[in-house]
Amino acid sequence: MDFSEFNFESSLQEGLDAMGFEQPTPIQEKAIPVILKQRDLIACAQTxxxxxxxxxxxxxxxxxxxxxxxxxxxxxxxxxxxxxQIDQQIQGFAYFLGISSIPIYGGGDGIVWEQQKKALELGAEIVVATPGRLIALLAGGKMDLSTLEHLILDEADRMLDMGFSDDILKIVNYLPKNRQTILFSATMPPKIRQFSMKLLQNPEEITIALGKTATGVTQAFYSVYDEQKEALVKHILSQKEYEAVIIFASTKEKVKSIFKILRKGFDVEAFHSDLEQVEREKIMSDFKNKSIKILVGTDIISRGIDVVGIELVINYDTPNDPEDYVHRVGRTARADMEGEAITFVNPKDQYKFRRIEELIGMEVNQMPLPEGFEKGPEYSRNGFSKKNKPSFKQKNHSKSKFKRKPHPKSSHQKERNETKNNQSETSQKPSSSKFSNRKNVID
Incomplete structure (x- = not known):
């Protein structure tokens, strides 16, 4: 089907045509008719x-x-x-509609707080908010929600993981009982279903591709010791002039450490919660504009950022939850494009990676460490490796200067080609121009 079959208002359809939207994705095709019918909805779809x-x-x-x-x-x-991001997307879709939206979020200074309150006083049809800041505004009597018709929870599983369940229930107490409630989640654990029963009335349910990574992602992993990760990430980044790379680490302290390691030889920035809001917005804007090539961050950037053309995702640390792996990998190969995802797996994280493979329903290809690296730990899919850890000796890298020049005949490039062949990826690496041909996926 195409978008014209939804019989949207002509002004909205005009906006979709202008943005090049032609055919809906599976989640759009199933969810939009349900929402138009005023039914409550639980929808599970990955990023x-x-x-x-x-x-x-x-x-x-x-x-x-x-x-x-x-x-x-x-x-x-x-x-x-x-x-x-949601607010920006609303502005794009509503360009021909005259409908306004306001983002409400914490982390800014007093000026941002005053701007948000003033915007609410001027009025808007849609408010996009984080729970904590919204609670503060409601407690101060700055919002009238009596006319509200729709409550939408996006990334509901993430909000519950972050401890927002009580805040959400407080917010709901301010809302009219006669409303439509829509809950979107990337995963559907029992706690989400239990929580949804408190908010939704006789909802319809939709599930799309739960726990699966995008087909355009070439996935691989290295079995490494922690001491080898620094040299390995430098080696990978030095093999090609990447336009957009995200490196995920487990903590903000690790993010800062990786940033210090890479900033001497690469165009890199760190993204973490210690930054002021204006700094975070500046970094994200520069990354989207490709003036920053490499972004290092925690799982705070594994969901919700919409950047086209991310070529490579590196999991410097194996994620604790298998679902987080799906979201991290989901930053690349968006809108039916192609990308690479590489994970560093140390001995203690092997069980985590086996759980990831179980979730995504495939065995990820193991890549041998590049020439000059000491042999890494043995990886076992049947249990922990009992092989003793050898002393770490890094060959030929202690005084190396890693320069970002392409090496089309390098051993690492050959390894990546072998990985693509093993995963039945026969298409050639897309050129940078391909990343500008955006399709109709906005998330």
Whole structure:
């Protein structure tokens, strides 16, 4: 089907045509009719499937058809980055509609706080908020939610993991009981289903590609000792002039450490919670514009950021939760493009990686360490390796200067080609121009 079959208002359809939207993704095709029917909905879809547009478009259509200018929709998101992104997408879709939205989030200074309060006083049809900041505004009597018709929870599993369940329930107490509630989640553990029973009434359920990584991702891993990770990440980044790379680490302290290691030879920035909001926005803007090539961060950037053309994701640390792996890898190969995902697996994290393989339903290809590296630990899919850890000796890298020049005939490039062949990826590496040909997936 195509978007015209949803019978959207002409002004909204005009915007979709202008943005090049032709055919809906599976989650859009299934969720949009349910939302248009005013039914409560639980939808489970991984990142990169177009789920944000799946709930924004029908809501915009209903607001446009009603002609009302009062507050109509509240969207809750776990992080300020996701709240800002959703707000930006609403502005894009609503360009021809005259519908306004306001992002409400914490982390800014007093000026940001005053700007948010003033924007609420001027009015908007849609508010996109993080739970903590919204609670503060509600407690101060700065919002009237009596006209609200839609409550949308995006990344609900993440909000519960971050401890927002009590805040969400407090917010719900301010809302009209007669409303439509829509819950989107990337995973559907029992706690989400139990929580949804407190908010939704007789909801329909939709599940799309739960726990699967995008087909365009070439996945591989190295079995390494922690002492080898520093040289290995430098080696990988020195093999090609990457335009966009994300390196995920387990803690903000590790993020800062990797940044210090790489900044001498690469165009890199660190993204973590210790940065001021204005700094975080500047870094994310520069990364989207490709003026920063490499971004190092925690799982705070594994969900919600919408950057086209990320060629490589490196898991410097194996994620604790298998679902987090899916979200990290989901930063690349978006909109039916191609990308690479490489994970460093140390001996103590082997069981975590086996759980990841179970979730995604495939065995990820192991790559041999490049020439000049001491042999890494033995990787076992049947249990922990009992081989004693050898003394670490790094050959030919202690005085190396890693320069970002392409090496088309390098051993690492050959390894990546072998990985692509093993995963039935026969297409050639896309050129940088391909990343500008964005399709209709917005998440």
């Amino acid at each position: 990169g499937t177009g789920k944000t547009a799946a709930f924004i478009l029908p809501v915009l259509n209903k607001i446009s058809k009603s002609g009302k200018t009062t507050l109509n929709t509240l969207i809750l998101a776990p992080t300020r980055e996701l709240a800002i």
